[in-house]
Amino acid sequence: MRVFPTGKALIEALADHLLALALEPSDRPFRMALSGGSTPQRLYTLMASPPYAQRFPWQRMQFFVGDDRFVPHDHADSNAGMFTRLLFAHVPVPGDNIFLMPDSGAAEDAARTYEATLRRLYGGADLLPGKPLFDVNLLGLGTDGHTASLFPGQAVLDERRAWVGTCTPATAPHTRLTLTYPCLHASRHVIFLAEGAAKAPVLARVRAGDTACPAAAITAMGDVTWFVDQLAASG
Numbered sequence: 331m332r333v334f335p336t337g338k339a340l341i342e343a344l345a346d347h348l349l350a351l352a353l354e355p356s357d358r359p360f361r362m363a364l365s366g367g368s369t370p371q372r373l374y375t376l377m378a379s380p381p382y383a384q385r386f387p388w389q390r391m392q393f394f395v396g397d398d399r400f401v402p403h404d405h406a407d408s409n410a411g412m413f414t415r416l417l418f419a420h421v422p423v424p425g426d427n428i429f430l431m432p433d434s435g436a437a438e439d440a441a442r443t444y445e446a447t448l449r450r451l452y453g454g455a456d457l458l459p460g461k462p463l464f465d466v467n468l469l470g471l472g473t474d475g476h477t478a479s480l481f482p483g484q485a486v487l488d489e490r491r492a493w494v495g496t497c498t499p500a501t502a503p504h505t506r507l508t509l510t511y512p513c514l515h516a517s518r519h520v521i522f523l524a525e526g527a528a529k530a531p532v533l534a535r536v537r538a539g540d541t542a543c544p545a546a547a548i549t550a551m552g553d554v555t556w557f558v559d560q561l562a563a564s565g
């Protein structure tokens with residue numbers, strides 16, 4: 331776990347870390363799944379600002395969505411809308427390299443459509459050990475221990491075959507689409523971002539392996555790293 335004295339230092343360090351990963355030599359696009367919520371918004375704004383906007387290899391980056399509310403992309407609660415507003419509208423990522431979750435029709439059909447896209451890009455029917463789908467999966471942490479839209483008590487927590495699922499958590503007004511555990515785990519790097527005193531109790535529970543926290547069950551093909559500020563780490 332990497333602890334930083336302030337939220338500003340935390341976000342700058344994470345931007346630097348992501349930049350270093352994105353600049354690693356590779357013969358394929360750098361694939362990053364983004365997290366919704368409020369915490370990463372300053373990160374996306376920083377990435378879209380000098381000097382980061384000039385340094386990321388945007389042309390060879392592909393962006394994905396870890397979860398979203400099943401609402402139109404122009405809805406105030408849409409993660410896709412937030413990613414576009416804060417990041418994609420300001421940097422030269424090719425449009426074909428941005429893979430947002432569908433926002434119309436039936437939620438289950440949208441999940442199947444997004445999963446088909448992921449499988450097509452992966453180039454295979456099933457996830458293979460040592461062959462990650464993503465380079466980075468950026469995740470947040472809810473005060474109830476959820477991450478992405480893997481909420482406590484939801485059936486999607488038990489999904490081991492599908493890569494994308496749906497859920498309607500009691501605490502949220504919208505049906506959600508979310509990457510499932512198998513899909514989230516198919517990452518070289520899972521990076522959790524948590525900030526502020528409100529996250530201290532749940533972060534302590536997750537770090538202690540509290541199985542009531544869905545975030546505690548997250549693994550990766552490579553490594554799981556926590557980027558937190560001192561307040562969140564004070565639990």
Ligand SMILES: O=C(O)[C@H](O)[C@@H](O)[C@H](O)[C@H](O)COP(=O)(O)O
Pocket residue numbers: 365366367368369370396397398399409469470471472473476477478479
């Ligand atoms: O789409 C989302 O909202 C995220 O995937 C969700 O898991 C978020 O990371 C947590 O709810 C923390 O949200 P905050 O950063 O707002 O505390």
